[in-house]
Amino acid sequence: MSLPILITGGSQRLGLAIAQDLLSRDQPVIITYRRYKPAVDQLKQAGATVLEADFSTQAGISRAIDEIKRICSGLRGIIHNASDWAPETPDRDAGELMQDMMMVHTSAPYQLNLALKDLLIQNNGLTDIIHMTDFVQETGSQNHIAYSASKAALHNLTLSFARVFAPHVKVNSVAPSLVMFNDDDSEEYRAEALTKNLLGIVPGAQEAVKAVNYLLDADYVTGQTLHLNGGRNLK
Ligand SMILES: NC(=O)C1=CN([C@@H]2O[C@H](COP(=O)(O)OP(=O)(O)OC[C@H]3O[C@@H](n4cnc5c(N)ncnc54)[C@H](OP(=O)(O)O)[C@@H]3O)[C@@H](O)[C@H]2O)C=CC1
């Protein structure tokens, strides 16, 4: 039996698609979720281990680490996917927003990587850490300033952990631009979004599935960023 891959925020959208794909190929999966939704039960029925975890507090991070260590004898990989795409708004305290963004996108991945290192290394073969970052890690953002900074910090963790965990663990970033619309995205937003990249598409969650599978299968890729942006950087 293969060792499991831990996917944080695996109960919807990209994380759910990645979890479902891995399960379909008999790869054991542990997912964390913050708010229960039917997909959690569906994943459990498909054989996943599901853990409730909120990474916005230190207590939540520590609890998740303790639970993963309790149930796991080793890990094939960790995919840090959990994310809160929160914009600056007039009613949102700037200090709290930055704290929230840094906790879920930077502090939680940082602490889980350090705490779960031995579970990754004791696996005989190469193992993986994948940080789901964002196109804005290199460009910044006008409306998601704190979010963008936290994703840039997450990418910086890729560079550090690639050095520290080599040669046993590959550590890479996947940096999507708009890969999957949200249900409440207006027609106008969707139409405008299609003009923002060279290929004129928004591919859907399977593009992230393909990227993750490439990295899991690679033997010579670490400390890198896989950009999923349709050439938006050249627009
Ligand atoms: N979708 C896209 O086009 C893009 C995605 N990305 C990145 O790719 C990854 C996947 O994107 P997507 O599927 O859209 O992500 P979602 O916005 O669907 O969020 C994924 C999950 O993160 C969980 N989450 C949010 N905050 C916390 C928290 N404090 N603690 C624990 N879990 C939390 C949510 O749980 P719950 O639902 O239970 O609240 C949610 O299920 C993310 O890291 C995202 O930043 C980057 C650029 C574009």
Ligand SMILES: Nc1nc2c(c(=O)[nH]1)N=C([C@H](O)[C@@H](O)CO)CN2
């Ligand atoms: N956690 C999330 N992060 C991001 C999302 C999302 O839906 N959830 N969406 C985006 C946008 O698609 C953005 O890339 C559009 O330019 C960014 N991050």
